[in-house]
Amino acid sequence: MALTIRPYQEGDAHAIAELYNRHRDNPNPVAGGVSGAELAHELAERETATFLVAEDDERLVGTFGLFHNTGRRSARAGELIADMFFVHPAHRGGLVTGRLFTEAVEWMMRTGCLVLRLTVNPANTVAFRLYRRVGCVSVGRAVPGEDGNVELHNYIPLVVRSVFADLGERATAALGGLTSFASVTESRDDELRSDVRMVDGVRTVDYSLALGEFRIDASVDVDRGAVREARLTEPGGPARELRITRPPYEVRAPRGVAPYRFTESGLTCEVDGEDGTLSVLVAGHRGPVLVSTWPSCRADRPAGWREGEPRDLTLEPVEGGVRVTERDGDATVTGTFTLDGSGLLQEFTRTGSATGRIFQTVGLRQGVFTGADGQAHPVGLGQGVRDASEIVAASRAVEEGAELTWRGRDVRVSLAVDGPLRLVHSTLLERGLEPGADGVARMRTTIRPSGADTARRLEVRAAAGGVTVWREGTTKVLRSPYPRTRSHGYNPHWSAGLWVTHENSRHDRAAGLGWGVPAAGAWEEKHPLGLHAPDSGLGWEIAADGDGLRVDTRATGTDRETVVWLTPQTPLRTPVVLDSDGERWELNSGDFRQVWARRAAVRLSDGRWLHCAPATGSHDELVLRATPSGLLVGGVSAARESAWLLSVHDTPPSF
Secondary structure, eight states: OOEEEEEOOTTOHHHHHHHHHHOTTOSSOOTTOOOHHHHHHHHHHTTEEEEEEEEETTEEEEEEEEESBOSSBBOOTTEEEEEEEEEOGGGTTSHHHHHHHHHHHHHHHHHTOOEEEEEEOTTOHHHHHHHHHTTEEOOSOOSOOTTSOEEEEEOHHHHHHHHGGGSOHHHHHHHHTOOOGGGTBOOOOOOSSOOOEEETTEEEEEEEEEETTEEEEEEEETTTTEEEEEEEEOTTSOEEEOOOOOOSSOOOOOOOOOOEEEEETTEEEEEOTTTOOEEEEETTSSSOSEEEOOOOSSTTSOOOSSBOOOOOEEEEEETTEEEEEEEETTEEEEEEEEEETTEEEEEEEESSOSOOEEEEEEOOOSSEEEOTTSOEEESSTTSSSOOOTTSGGGSEEOOTTOEEEEEOSSEEEEEEOOSOEEEEETTEEEEEOOOOTTSOEEEEEEEEETTSOOOEEEEEETTTTEEEEEEETTEEOBOOOTTSOEEETTEEEEOOSEEEEEEOOTTOTTTOSOOOOOOSSOOEEEETTEEEETTTTEEEEEEEETTEEEEEEEOOSOOSEEEEEEOBSOOSSOEEEEEETTEEEEEEGGGOSEEEESEEEEEOTTSOEEEEEESSOTTOEEEEEEETTEEEEEEEEOSSEEEEEEEEESSOOOO
16 A cells, blocks of 8 residues: 555546545535536635645545635634545545544644634544544534534644743654654543533633643633643653743634614614624514625635624614625725615625625525526425535526525515526525626515515506506516517517507417517507507506406407417416316426416416416416517407406415
């Protein structure tokens, strides 16, 4: 066996990915596996300090990485997070594990990063006992959380570096002869409990290190990342206090800043004064419905979604919210957070690097997640997209212009993708800050509590020949390019989201039903929510009907059919429920070109459903056409007068 430990090189990524994918017990699983390109991207995104690979006769058998951030967490000053520690099963219990760990710690000592953090599955008793044997201690939660791991810290490099200058020649020589941390520190048990001891109100952990016949007893302040006191015991028993050298960095301790809270329209926003994390809460929902991390002044070191780090923040009230600023030398990041009647607006400006990223967590644990493809899935890790939380770079990018929706019993969250966004899993997003022309990066998240904000908004424009805006609370029901005119399907003059035309009969052998191309001639407003066309004698108006709308049409002097056209606000592919001659069908708009129905419902972009049905006529029908421009729905009637019922609901109809 010719064992070699060396730094990562370009070209290693594919072999590492294959090693991880071959073994289900690797510490960084990704549903469906990880590619070499994704792994290389991950190492770049984590601000990797060093990444070591172990080779046995040039065959890769192990890895060990030290990172400033991992997606989940970001390290404080002087800390590094160990991850991607994996050894081929055939080489466990041998030299590979110890050599990787020892060389990583020696690298830390040389570079002045003196605190090692790592996570371990406590059910992997071999690994857990190994870490405890080499001086890893628990300073926080000592039992596994949702991720299945506990976090351990190792302060031995900090202790040794802090007392090294005062050890003396003989003790220094003994230190130089050490080959493994396992022979340095006293054994610790493998119980799942904290090693912290409170001393004068300070959280501390104690170390007793053996350097041959010498012993160092030290106490570490875990919140400040510094040695409080240390004593050297020499052979034969004499002991003396050691002079402590401060580490070559300063850990920013929490300042005790209270969160800033503000409320608007049933939503409460809370901004953490220490690390800038933003949480949005809704009455009736337990826990936040959205958590958004703070983008660091250093664009390459984002806050993790599990843990950030204390920052130098100032908070200033503004109308409807708060402005948060972080300064780090000449670099600044300013975030302005406001609530309005429809949700949260986040606006970011920065000096220095124009880029940055944040993580957002949607706090719905039950309900429906609707992805960019329009498919609905139960909310949950790995549902709808593969779970890539161990390697964020393996997440799925979402195309700009798409809409994502999470719907639960008491709240609905939705957002339009207007910048770089990747789904890590179905409730965790990584978002890039992409400035607009004015230098401001904006992100809007619509948050709609159930039963709240039910105001209806309708706008009828004679210039467009129809309804240009229909909103039910925060639900956008219709698509319309107004005030512009665009093509939709085979209609070159699409402007409104709901409009009425005369068309050839649906039974016309030569042509069949048309596509809603408006006739020449102006429309006139004859009703606040209705229009009349003097040239054609066609008129229509809208009135409230129960919890929805009723559209009444009137036609004079024609044998053509009257069609109420709608372009619903849906993804290109969306679920459709039909009543076809008394039979219920559940379809997807990507699977048909045209279908006819007595009644129908289509799922909108935010997860709600638009129900459509004739009010009276027994021969009135709905036609649904799937086009590259989106879904087109028509209510077709041969009668001089017809009426259609339209309403928005949380669920599809039960017909």
